[in-house]
Amino acid sequence: MQPMALWKRVLILLVCLWGIAAAMPNLFYAKVEAHNDAVAAIEAAGGTATAEQEAARAEWPDFLPSALVNLGLDLRGGAHLLAEVQVEDVYKSRLDALWPEVRDAMRDLRDQVGAVRRAPSPDGILRVTISNPDGMTAALEAVRALGSSVVTLTGVGQSTLEVTAEGNDIVVQLSEAEKQATDDRTIQQSLEIIRRRVDEVGTREPTIQRQGEDRVLIQVPGIGSASELKALIGTTAKLTFNAVVSRTNDAGADPGPRNLILPSMNEDGVYYIVEATPVVSGEELVDAQPAFDQNNRPAVNFRFDTTGARKFGDYTAANIGAPFAIVLDNEVISAPVIQSHIPGGSGIITGSFSVEESTQLAVLLRAGALPAEMRFLEERTIGPELGADSIDAGRIAALVAMGAVGLFMIASYGLYGTFAVIALMVNMALIFGIMSAIGGTLTLPGIGGIVLTIGMAVDANVLVFERIREELRSQKNPFRAVEIGYERAMSAIVDANVTTMISAATLFILGAGPVRGFAVTLGIGVVTSVFTALLVTRAIIEIWFRISRPKSIVV
Incomplete structure (x- = not known):
């Protein structure tokens, strides 16, 4: 048997040692997790640690690997939510924002259409009344010109607006093609914003996916309860900056047309009447960070993009001395008086915040506003006790499978079966080491994938050992029989594992949640099984040959 090159043996040994070292922290999961949490908390506090944090940090040596699966x-355990996105809210916002454009378009046609005013109408419909019906044709053309082509394959050639005439009224609503496109964009935007909000608080590997036309499934491991998850993602966090019309103590006061009456977040019994159309919205916000104001009270620094900065700067320059409302989710956080022109598009939000509240607000604003309200249809909290039972059941299943496979291999192939069992243990260590390194998530189906891998791993050894037996029957010497056995079994092993890898990749791409967890462990198991069967087992056999130098072997 042609011995492996020294560099190959060294590389195989290093890979195996790395896998064992990387997998080891998972044997002490609670201690390592407490250590990691303490390290993260100490770093976030600028190096300051409490006695409890120092004790938790000391649970695991800093020089050892600490990545966990x-x-x-x-x-x-964790939280499960099923939410329905109220896509109709987006239709209303789109048409409310369209009214100023319609009004401006009518300004050039004043001689033909006469006076123009917005008439009351249901949500999702914009109704505009003109005093001169003779100008209706010109008015319809002007309003239709405000539409654009629908940006979808099925909506090519259709306008985003559906404009009709009813007496003296122009009725504007989104076309059916645009509603469908808007629904898709709204759901996708909601998914992305929810994912950002969950990622911001350090929760890893959540399941966030669309279900049906307008529903979103959210599953987040490790979070305390469904109500905690709702508090994080259920807030719209819609930030706007609105011109203040007046201030009142009467909640039932008439705000007037195109105005809103909003409560003050920090002043009991105080209400602000503000213009409904914001000067700048949170959609133009590019950054928000927790900070402290000049009085060392918690606050939030914000910064707009180029468009928002221009609007913000122009308005503050033209309205020095006027109050300006900062509105979050239909509550006025504060209404400071504009003291001077504020260029650059940055500022600070102050209020009666705690440090935690200012941090949470910054997270929500940085992640972006949900485009529409979410109505929660189903919420469920999965307790950690149930998760612990699942882990125990999975551990028992894996140990039983490994024990049964090990006994079969030793009974069938003797010493060579023992070598295969050693390689199988290295294989398990490599699987957990790789999953820890890449931050993979282990689910109950994923444990099923590992148990399946146990059988697949020795399957490659069975092919090799059977080929060696055939060569020994042909009177080949032991060294040559082992060499030929590995050479001729390799193509069958590679073909079988390539097809399994294709299946795992398909499951990962098309599946979601637990299905992807199964695919990840199966795919990693395929790679490690080929490595241990073709390289680790052979390296062990070579070492045994060098030590014992047998004249004959029995496989």
């Missing part, structure tokens, strides 16, 4: 919702 993330546990999925079914193993760790």
Whole structure:
């Protein structure tokens, strides 16, 4: 048997040692997790640590690997939500924002259409009344010109607006094609914003996916309860900056047309009447960070993009001395008086915040506003006790499978079966080491993938050992029989594992949640199984040959 090159043996040994070292923290999961949480908290506090944090940090040596396999919702417990996105809210916002454009378009046609005013109408419909019906044709053309082509394959050639005439009224609403496109964009935007908000608080590997036409499924492992998750993602966090018309103590006061009456967040019994159309909105916000104001009170620094900065700067320059309302989710956080022109598009939000509240507000603003309200249809909290039972059941299943496979291999192939069992243990260490390194998530189906990998891993060894037996029957010497056995079994092993890898990749791409967890562990298991069967087992056999130098072997 042609011995492996020295560099190959060294590389195989280093990979195996790395896998064992990387997998080891998972044997002490609670201690390592407490250590990691303490390290993260100490770094966030600028190096300052409490006695409890120092004790938790000391639970695991800093010089050892500390990456862990993330546990999925079914193993760790967590929160499950099913929400319905109120896409109709977006239709209303789109048409409310369209009114100033319609009014400006009518300004050039004043001689033909006469007076123009917005008439009361249901949400999702813009109704505009003109005093001179003779100008209706010109008015319809002007309003239709405000539309654009629908940006979808099925809506090519259709306008985003549907404009009709009813007596003296122009009725504007989104076309059916645009509603469908808007629904898709709204759901996708909601998914992305929810994912950002969950990621901001350090929760890893959540399941966030669309279900049906307008529903979103959210599953987040490790979070305390469904209500905690709702508090994080259910807030719209819609920030606007509105011109203040007046201030009142009467909640039932008439705000007037195109105005809103909003409560003050920090002043009991105080209400602000503000213009409904904001000067700048949170959609033009590019950054928000927790900070402290000049009085060392918690606050939030914000910064607009180029468009928002221009609007903000122009308005503050033209309205020095006027109050300006900062509105979050239909509550006035504060209404400072504009003291001077504010160029650059940055500022600070102050209020009666705690440090935690200012941090949470910054997270929500930085992630972006949900485009529409979410109505929660189903909420469920999965306790950690259930997850612990699942882990125990999975551990028992894996140990039983490994024990049964090990006994079969030793009974069938003797010493060579023992070599295969050693390689199988290295294989398990490599799987957990790789998953820890990439931050993979282990789910209950993922444990099923590992148990399946145990059988697949020795399957490659069975092919090799059977080929060696055939060569020994042909009177080949032991060294040559082992060499030929590995050479001729390699193509069958590679073909079988390539097809399995294709299946795992398909499951990962098309699947979601637990299905992807199964695909990840199966795919990693395929790679590590080929490595241990073709390289680790052969390296062990070579070492045994060098030590014992047998004249004959029995496989």
